[in-house]
Amino acid sequence: MSETLENLLKETRQFPPPAALAAEANVKADAYAEADADRLAFWERQARRLAWAQDWEQVLDWSNPPFAKWFVGGRLNVAYNCLDRHVEAGLGDRVAIHWEGEPGDTRTITYADLHRMTCQAANALTGLGVTAGDRVAIYLPMIPEAAVAMLACARIGATHSVVFGGFSADALSSRIADASAKVVITADGGFRRGKPSALKPTVDEAVSRSGSVEHVLVVRRTGEEVAWSDRDHWWHETVEQASPEHTAEPFDAEHPLFILYTSGTTAKPKGILHTTGGYLTQTAYTAHAVFDLKPETDVYWCTADIGWVTGHSYIVYGPLANGATQVMYEGTPDTPHKGRVWEIVDRYGVTILYTAPTLIRTMMKWGEDIPAGFDLSSLRLLGSVGEPINPEAWMWYRQHVGRGELPIVDTWWQTETGAIMISPLPGVTATKPGSAMTPLPGISADVVDDQGQSVPNGGGGYLVLREPWPSMLRTIWGDDNRFVETYWSRFDGMYFAGDGAKKDADGHVWLLGRVDDVMLVSGHNISTTEVESALVSHPSVAEAAVVGATDPTTGQAIVAFAIPRGTADVSGDAGEALIADLRNHVAKTLGPIAKPRQIMLVAELPKTRSGKIMRRLLRDVAENRSLGDVTTLQDSSVMELISSGMKGGK
Ligand code: ATP
Numbered sequence: 195m196s197e198t199l200e201n202l203l204k205e206t207r208q209f210p211p212p213a214a215l216a217a218e219a220n221v222k223a224d225a226y227a228e229a230d231a232d233r234l235a236f237w238e239r240q241a242r243r244l245a246w247a248q249d250w251e252q253v254l255d256w257s258n259p260p261f262a263k264w265f266v267g268g269r270l271n272v273a274y275n276c277l278d279r280h281v282e283a284g285l286g287d288r289v290a291i292h293w294e295g296e297p298g299d300t301r302t303i304t305y306a307d308l309h310r311m312t313c314q315a316a317n318a319l320t321g322l323g324v325t326a327g328d329r330v331a332i333y334l335p336m337i338p339e340a341a342v343a344m345l346a347c348a349r350i351g352a353t354h355s356v357v358f359g360g361f362s363a364d365a366l367s368s369r370i371a372d373a374s375a376k377v378v379i380t381a382d383g384g385f386r387r388g389k390p391s392a393l394k395p396t397v398d399e400a401v402s403r404s405g406s407v408e409h410v411l412v413v414r415r416t417g418e419e420v421a422w423s424d425r426d427h428w429w430h431e432t433v434e435q436a437s438p439e440h441t442a443e444p445f446d447a448e449h450p451l452f453i454l455y456t457s458g459t460t461a462k463p464k465g466i467l468h469t470t471g472g473y474l475t476q477t478a479y480t481a482h483a484v485f486d487l488k489p490e491t492d493v494y495w496c497t498a499d500i501g502w503v504t505g506h507s508y509i510v511y512g513p514l515a516n517g518a519t520q521v522m523y524e525g526t527p528d529t530p531h532k533g534r535v536w537e538i539v540d541r542y543g544v545t546i547l548y549t550a551p552t553l554i555r556t557m558m559k560w561g562e563d564i565p566a567g568f569d570l571s572s573l574r575l576l577g578s579v580g581e582p583i584n585p586e587a588w589m590w591y592r593q594h595v596g597r598g599e600l601p602i603v604d605t606w607w608q609t610e611t612g613a614i615m616i617s618p619l620p621g622v623t624a625t626k627p628g629s630a631m632t633p634l635p636g637i638s639a640d641v642v643d644d645q646g647q648s649v650p651n652g653g654g655g656y657l658v659l660r661e662p663w664p665s666m667l668r669t670i671w672g673d674d675n676r677f678v679e680t681y682w683s684r685f686d687g688m689y690f691a692g693d694g695a696k697k698d699a700d701g702h703v704w705l706l707g708r709v710d711d712v713m714l715v716s717g718h719n720i721s722t723t724e725v726e727s728a729l730v731s732h733p734s735v736a737e738a739a740v741v742g743a744t745d746p747t748t749g750q751a752i753v754a755f756a757i758p759r760g761t762a763d764v765s766g767d768a769g770e771a772l773i774a775d776l777r778n779h780v781a782k783t784l785g786p787i788a789k790p791r792q793i794m795l796v797a798e799l800p801k802t803r804s805g806k807i808m809r810r811l812l813r814d815v816a817e818n819r820s821l822g823d824v825t826t827l828q829d830s831s832v833m834e835l836i837s838s839g840m841k842g843g844k
C-alpha cells in the first residue's frame with residue numbers, strides 16, 4: 195500500500211447485546227479498564243485460571259524482543275489442566291465430547307473417559323520411546339483420538355505437529371521433515387462425503403520419504419485394508435492395552451507445546467511454534483470471555499478441523515481447560531444432506547456455535563429453508579472466524595440461525611496469535627455486521643499508516659499489535675530469521691499481521707483482507723473485502739472474490755468472481771444482465787472507482803482446505819500466469835474450470 199486504504203463501505207446497523215445475556219455475562223465492561231490499568235497484572239490474574247505446579251517469577255521477559263517469555267520460571271502440565279483437575283474436582287462424569295461420526299455413529303466421552311484415554315496414550319507413546327521435546331506428527335480425521343493424541347503429547351512434553359487429514363503425501367512429508375517427527379499418529383482413514391477416505395497410504399508414502407519417523411500409530415476407524423510394516427502399531431493393540439495410570443509431570447511455561455503450519459492462503463506455510471503457559475492462559479481466558487462459556491450448562495460446538503489453529507485453541511485447549519461440554523463432528527456439512535449442521539445443533543442442544551464465513555456463505559447459497567427445518571432454539575451465541583465476514587453474511591447468520599436476536603462474535607486472530615485478539619465481548623459490545631470491533635482486554639491492536647503512525651478514526655492501513663501477548667508465537671520452527679523478517683521488520687517494535695484494516699468513525703476495527711491483496715486502482719487503494727461485501731449485498735450473490743489485475747490505463751483493474759445464489763437465473767442473456775447489474779450495484783454501493791472491469795459468474799471459488807479464498811490463484815488466472823503453489827488448495831479442478839471460463843473473455 196502506498197498510502198492508506200480508502201474507506202468505501204458504509205455500515206450503520208448496530209445491535210446491542212441481549213439484556214439477559216449481558217446481565218449474566220462472564221466478562222463485563224470493566225475488564226477493559228482493568229486491563230488498561232495494568233496489562234501484565236491482568237494477564238497474571240488470567241493465568242490463575244490454571245493450576246500451576248510452580249509459580250512464575252516474572253510475568254513477561256521482553257528483554258530480547260521479539261523473542262518473548264511469559265510466566266518465566268512457572269511450571270505446569272497442559273493435560274493436567276484440561277483433564278485431571280476437572281476429574282479431581284468431581285466432574286469426571288461431565289460429558290467432554292459428544293462425538294458424531296459422518297455415517298451417524300456416535301460416542302459420548304466424559305472427562306473421566308478422556309483422562310483415561312489420554313493417560314493410556316501417554317504411556318503408549320512413552321513405550322515407543324517418545325520423551326519430552328520429541329516431535330510427534332498427528333494426521334487424523336475428526337475423531338476423539340485426535341484430541342487424545344494432542345493431549346497425550348502435551349502430557350509427556352512431546353511437541354505435536356498436527357497436519358490436516360486432507361493434505362497430500364507431499365504436504366505431510368515436508369511437515370514431518372521440517373520438524374523431524376519421530377512418531378506419526380494416524381488412522382486407516384476417516385469418513386468424508388459418505389465414503390471412507392484413506393489416510394494410511396498417504397502416511398506410508400510420506401514416511402518412506404523422511405528418515406526421522408521410527409513408529410506409526412494407527413487408529414482403526416474405517417476398517418479398510420491397509421498395508422503394514424514393522425514400524426506400524428495399531429492403536430487398539432498398544433494404547434488401549436496400556437496402563438490408565440499416569441502422573442503428569444509439570445513442564446516449563448516456555449516448553450514447546452506444538453508446531454502448526456499456517457493455512458497457506460498467501461504463501462508457503464510457516465511452522466508456527468507455540469509454548470505452554472502463555473498459550474493456555476490466553477486460550478482459556480478467551481474461551482471464557484468471548485464465548486461466555488458456562489461449563490455447567492453450555493453445549494459448545496466449533497466446526498473447525500483439528501488441523502487448523504481454531505481446532506487447537508477452540509476445540510482442544512480453550513474449551514477443555516474450562517471444563518466445557520462440546521460437540522465434535524467428523525464429516526462434511528452436506529453429508530448425507532444439507533441440513534446436517536442444523537440437525538446436530540438440534541440433536542445435542544448446542545448453545546454456542548463457532549464457525550467460518552465460508553460455511554455461512556455456503557448456507558446462504560443453499561437457502562434459508564434448510565436451517566428453518568430444524569429447532570435451533572437452544573442457540574444463545576454465534577461466532578465467526580477465518581476470514582472477514584461480509585455484512586450480508588453476518589445478517590443472514592443472525593437472521594436465519596440466530597432468530598434475529600443472538601449476538602455474533604466476529605473473532606480476528608491468526609495461527610501466529612494463538613488465540614482470539616480482536617472481537618466483541620458478547621455481553622458488552624453493541625456489534626456492527628462485518629466488524630471485529632475492539633481488541634480484547636489486555637491486547638493492544640492498532641491500525642497504522644505506511645510510517646507506522648496510528649491512523650485517525652475513519653482511516654485505513656495496516657493492522658499491528660503493539661505489545662506482546664501471552665499466546666503469541668515464539669518463533670517460526672527452526673527459522674528465527676524468517677520470524678523476525680516476516681512479522682517484526684515492517685514496523686519498528688510492532689508485530690505486523692499482514693492484514694489491512696480500517697477504523698470507523700467510532701474507532702471500531704474492520705478487517706479489509708490481506709495487504710498483499712489490496713488493489714491499487716488509478717491511485718486508490720481498494721480493499722478486496724469491501725468490493726466482495728458489496729457484491730454479496732446483491733440479492734443474487736452468495737459469495738464473491740475480487741483481485742486486482744494489471745491494467746494499461748488504471749494500473750490495476752478490479753476483476754471479480756461471483757457465485758450466484760441458488761435462486762438466481764444465470765443462463766445466457768440473464769447471466770449477462772446480472773453481470774451488468776452487479777457492476778452497477780458495486781459502483782452505486784462503493785463509488786465508481788470500485789466498479790469491477792470484469793465479473794465472472796462461477797460455481798466455486800478456489801479455497802484452502804480451511805475454507806479461505808485463495809485470491810493469489812485468481813490473480814494468476816486474471817493475469818494469464820501459470821498458477822503458484824497449489825498444495826494447500828482444497829480442490830484443484832476448481833482452478834481448471836475457472837481458467838477455462840476466463841478464456842471466454844469478459
Ligand atoms: P498463510 O499465513 O499461510 O497465508 P492464513 O493467514 O490463511 O495462511 P491462518 O493463520 O489460518 O492462515 O489465518 C489467519 C488469517 O485469517 C488472518 O491473518 C486474517 O487474514 C484471516 N482472518 C481470520 N479471522 C478473521 C476475521 N474474523 N476477520 C477477518 N479476517 C480474519
Ligand code: MG
Pocket residue numbers: 456460608692
Ligand atoms: Mg497468515
